[in-house]
Amino acid sequence: MAQSQADRPEWLPDEYDADASLRERLPIMAEIDGGIELHVGDERGIVEIVGEPLELTENAAECYTLRTGSASKWRQGVWRNEIVVPKEHEAVLKSVDPEQSFEDYERTKKTELRGVDVRIYGIDHERLGREVPA
Structure with missing residues (x-):
C-alpha cells in the first residue's frame, strides 16, 4: 500500500520511493x-x-554495508547486524x-537471511514477505 504525499511523515525524504530497488x-x-x-525480510517470509x-x-566493488542496531545519547551506537x-x-x-578484536569480529559474522529486502x-514494512524488488 503506497502512501500519498499527504500521508508521508515529514521526516521521510521525498527521494524515498518504496517501489525502488533496495540499492536505491x-x-x-x-x-x-x-x-x-x-x-529485514527474506524470500521465505522470515522477518x-x-x-x-x-x-x-x-x-571499491560498490557493495553497501549498513550497520544497524541501537544508539543513545550516551553511546555512539552499538550495531548487532x-x-x-x-x-x-x-x-x-x-x-x-x-x-x-577485528579478526574475531570478521571471523564470527554469521549470515542470518539471504535474498533480503529492507523496509x-x-x-512500508507490510511489503515484506511479498516479491522483493531487484
Missing part, C-alpha cells in the same frame, strides 16, 4: 535521523527487526559481535 533505497534509509526501525541505521559504507547489498549478488543480513516500520 538503502542510502536514503541510512540518512534518516530520528530513530527509525528497520525490518527480523534490526533496529535503526547507524553507518553506511561502500567498498549488517545488511550487505552487493552490486551484482543477492543482499544478505549478517549478525555480528563488534565488541571483540521502514510504519512506512
Whole structure:
C-alpha cells in the first residue's frame, strides 16, 4: 500500500520511493535521523527487526554495508547486524559481535537471511514477505 504525499511523515525524504530497488533505497534509509526501525525480510517470509541505521559504507566493488542496531545519547551506537547489498549478488543480513578484536569480529559474522529486502516500520514494512524488488 503506497502512501500519498499527504500521508508521508515529514521526516521521510521525498527521494524515498518504496517501489525502488533496495540499492536505491538503502542510502536514503541510512540518512534518516530520528530513530527509525528497520525490518529485514527474506524470500521465505522470515522477518527480523534490526533496529535503526547507524553507518553506511561502500567498498571499491560498490557493495553497501549498513550497520544497524541501537544508539543513545550516551553511546555512539552499538550495531548487532549488517545488511550487505552487493552490486551484482543477492543482499544478505549478517549478525555480528563488534565488541571483540577485528579478526574475531570478521571471523564470527554469521549470515542470518539471504535474498533480503529492507523496509521502514510504519512506512512500508507490510511489503515484506511479498516479491522483493531487484
